[in-house]
Amino acid sequence: xxxxxIEQKLHQAFHPTHLDVRxxxxxxxxxxxxxxxxxxxxxxxxxxxxxxISRHRKVNTVLPTS
Numbered sequence: 001x002x003x004x005x006i007e008q009k010l011h012q013a014f015h016p017t018h019l020d021v022r023x024x025x026x027x028x029x030x031x032x033x034x035x036x037x038x039x040x041x042x043x044x045x046x047x048x049x050x051x052x053i054s055r056h057r058k059v060n061t062v063l064p065t066s
Contacts, residue, residue: 002035006063010042013062018043 007021020041025034040059047055 003038006038006040009062010040010059014042014044014046014058016042016044 022039025037
């Protein structure tokens with residue numbers, strides 16, 4: 001459910017040419033079936049000529065933590 005919401009938000013914001021959202025919660029000390037830790041790879045023209053920190057900030061704006 002959370003993974004799908006992340007994918008939807010990233011698609012809407014960045015129209016990616018490649019998107020990979022992986023639930024890595026099983027690698028952390030959380031209950032089985034948790035959706036608390038994700039690895040995201042997003043490739044989009046929106047990020048062209050942007051520095052890495054700027055890309056991270058754009059993603060963090062779409063996916064605030066808390």
